[in-house]
Amino acid sequence: MRRDDWPHFLLVLRYSLIFLSVTMPLFSDLVTANSMPRDCDKCDLRSSYCKKWPNDTVSCECRAGFHRQSNSEHCVMIKETSIANPSIIKSKPSIDNVRDILVGTEHSDQCNLGQAEKHATRILGDILNRYDRNLSPSIKGVDVEVELLIQKVSEINELLSSSKMDILFSQIWHDPGLNFEQEEGAQCLTNLSLSYRMVDTIWIPNVCLVNSKASGIHSSPTPNIFLAIFPNGTVWLNYRIVVESPCDFEFTTFPMDKVECTTVFESYSFNVGKVRLHWKRMGVPVEIIGSVNLPDFILTHFVHEKATFHYPAGVWDQLNIKIFFRRSYGFYILQIYLPTYCTNKLDLFLAR
Secondary structure, X not given: OOHHHHHHHHHHHHHHHHHHHHHHHHHHHHHHHHOOOOHHHHOOOOOEEEEEOXXXXXXXXXXXXXXXXXXOOOEEEOOOHHHHOHHHHOOOOOHHHHHHHOOOOOOOOOOOHHHHHHHHHHHHHHHHHXXXXXXXXXXXXXXXXXXXXXXXXXXXXXXOOEEEEEEEEEEEEEOHHHOOOOOOOHHHOOOXXXXXXXXXXXXXXXXXXXXXXXXXXXXXXXXXXXXXXXXOOEEEEEEEEEEEEEEEEOHHHOOOOEEEEEEEEEEXXXXXXXXXXXXXXXXXXXXXXXXXXXXXXXXXXXXXXXXXXXXXXXXXEEEEEEEEEEEOOHHHHHHHHHHHHHXXXXXXXXXX
């Protein structure tokens, strides 16, 4: 190598080291994210959730109303007499009360299983005989609280500008027409857990995903719909659905671009005069279960908002969830940009 070639060689080496110093941390972060322990695969959706600790480890933690069995990894329901205490159920309906007492059908000392089932059948029949599903629960409108658990983000499609995810979507409201506190045998029941077929027999706020490109209720093998009615008239309706939501891409900064995916919830049938939507007022209204591992994108953060939209027929409440991703550009720099740059510089160097 001639003496006057050394400056060009050192220039190529210098820029190569700069590229490596920038991209190697990104590559190591990607490897770390993809090699994250899969302990959360053991979590179910009712009794436990995936918690990420400050040291970046993850583990399954029991939800409220459950505890971990000794010598077992499973969370089981806490059997306490306080759960079946009618004073808890008769308190003002709230999403926290719903979560704490939704533990199936508990029985007091005076109620055995056979009696409780008979009471539940009779009470449900009495409710449906006097109930009209076409009437709104209140002439002043109904407050509906929404809770969202994102089970999995499975895909971000750049060609369709969309994301696909599985979510558990809960609606909670109070319907005085479904109150059965004064019914005989109500003290034997904490709630009526009903089949998905019963959804068509009661009034529902009809909250839907108005901006989705496609959506559907999971059926494995029956529709994944959970319906519970509590003695004070509180209704908890939960769907497990797969949704394809629109995403905004900005390719001008590729491969360092960012993605914003938005899902909008709205009552399709009722404006704010009939249905007022709120994110869950206590606790965390939106939660991602476990970690999100995608081949080309990394989840950075998400926000939930409330807005209103003016239609010709009136004003509607809207609840928005925005999820932000950034591209894992370490692959593109290491496999495309850096080799191309080095090859180009090497060709110029050899041409001399």
